[in-house]
Amino acid sequence: MHTRSGDAARPIAAQPARSQCPHCLRPQRSCICQWISPHTSQVEVLILQHPLEVHQAKGSARLLHLSLSPSQLVVGEQFEAAQLEQLLAGPRRNILLYPEMPGEQSLGMASAQPLDPAWLQEPQQLRLIVLDGTWRKSRKMLYLNPALQSLPRLPLKATPPSHYLIRKAHLPDQLSTLEATVYALAQLEQAAQRYDGLIASFDGFVAQQAAFMPPLPPRSDN
Numbered sequence: 242m243h244t245r246s247g248d249a250a251r252p253i254a255a256q257p258a259r260s261q262c263p264h265c266l267r268p269q270r271s272c273i274c275q276w277i278s279p280h281t282s283q284v285e286v287l288i289l290q291h292p293l294e295v296h297q298a299k300g301s302a303r304l305l306h307l308s309l310s311p312s313q314l315v316v317g318e319q320f321e322a323a324q325l326e327q328l329l330a331g332p333r334r335n336i337l338l339y340p341e342m343p344g345e346q347s348l349g350m351a352s353a354q355p356l357d358p359a360w361l362q363e364p365q366q367l368r369l370i371v372l373d374g375t376w377r378k379s380r381k382m383l384y385l386n387p388a389l390q391s392l393p394r395l396p397l398k399a400t401p402p403s404h405y406l407i408r409k410a411h412l413p414d415q416l417s418t419l420e421a422t423v424y425a426l427a428q429l430e431q432a433a434q435r436y437d438g439l440i441a442s443f444d445g446f447v448a449q450q451a452a453f454m455p456p457l458p459p460r461s462d463n
């Protein structure tokens with residue numbers, strides 16, 4: 242544990258920049274680059290990452306971005322309208338990976354456009370927008386960015402149980418960002434096994450993170 246109180250007394254490098262891996266942005270000792278599993282998708286992926294997720298050791302969005310091409314990762318909570326417009330610019334069609342929730346209109350949010358089934362015939366013309374944050378944070382991102390609200394949404398069809406056992410905040414039916422995105426890609430591209438290698442690598446990442454963490458208390462549910 243670091244405390245700030247003693248910093249002034251240290252002669253040099255009071256706040257030493259721990260050597261950081263330039264790719265995964267983690268300390269070298271916990272670098273996750275060995276779990277990068279290069280995959281090319283037909284659908285382009287745009288990950289909008291909540292700022293509080295950037296240094297979450299358990300976060301999977303950066304691993305997803307490093308593994309997947311074409312993909313982009315942009316950090317922010319409320320984006321400038323012009324920036325978002327640029328990120329969502331054509332020719333690809335944008336789909337938001339997010340369920341339609343009751344009560345959105347009563348919050349003043351725009352209704353999502355229906356997803357045109359014809360779009361699903363051309364996955365190479367699609368861009369999947371993924372919000373990386375806890376449930377509450379991703380909901381706030383949606384609320385703060387009107388341009389996202391009206392995008393057609395992709396509800397995930399039945400997905401396998403999460404491999405993600407390291408994050409207590411996750412509900413049993415909540416997937417990591419990496420898993421949710423990979424299953425959405427498999428659904429959109431109708432390629433059930435295309436990303437199995439990525440999920441296998443993710444298992445290695447999960448095991449590495451678990452080794453850094455104290456054991457979870459026993460679960461009483463299921």
Ligand SMILES: [Zn+2]
Nearest residue numbers: 262265272274
């Ligand atoms: Zn690394």
